[in-house]
Amino acid sequence: MTDLDALDRLLLRALAQDATRPAADLGRELGLSQPATWRRIRRLRDLGALKGRRLDLDAAALGFGVTVFLGIKLASRGRASLEDFERAVCAIREVQTVEHVLGLYDYRLRVVARDLEDFERVLRRRIMTLPGIGPVEANVLLSEERLPGPL
């Protein structure tokens, strides 16, 4: 791991959980002064290890009851450019993540919708009309957990 020590890793772990915790609070827990904690956090940012923040929202409570992971293959004939596909897919508001992958599919998408009916609408009107789209496989998300990872 790039030159991070055990304290850096603990800091990253804590910030991944709650990015709003004040440096003084984190420092107290790790036995560091506030300025020392600050310097470490800034270094983690400068290294790119900590690349911003993300709101953790309860999608279902906000009326988005369905999350679907899609595996997409591009059609091999009359192949539209990857750029065209990517530009169009990123513009769909219901599409939360897009990854270009190697394997059984070409792209992996995470899509949210209000319910299955709404998902069908997004799939038919937005996804299936994308330039170059081929076969699509859908898996409906039942549960999800995020883990700290190798820190």
Added chain:
Amino acid sequence: MIFMQDDTDRRLLRLLQEAPDLSTAELADRAGLTAMRCARRLARLEEAGVLRGVRGVIDWKALGFAVAVSLRVTLDKTQPRAFDEFLARAREVAEVIEIQTFLGRVDVRLQIVARDLGHYRDLYREKILVLPHIADIESLMTLSVVKSDEALPL
């Protein structure tokens, strides 16, 4: 249970999704609210469990984990405890950063990070293939992340 939201809630969450770094004062300013009302709204969203928190995003590549793989696992469902036992053991693998379960052709997805292909190969053989009740496993290796904001279309 759907939270009773109004335009102000949606506007606040939309602004925060776009710029999670905003202070309450800046957020209030952009939303056209007083700082006090803004803070009260946010507290209400937190209490209701709608706003679960603000997470720091880790860039695994920057930490030296250049390889990211999505493993799509089908389990042997003739084993009644297949899900529970598989998930419990998968959680113990340090390189697993996300676990999702599905309704569909795939039962479980594991998001894995590895330093390089050699590390991934060892990890796959020694820590993944030994997980219990796997019937089939497919892997998708990430070439590039095109969009990753995970924003809700509020």
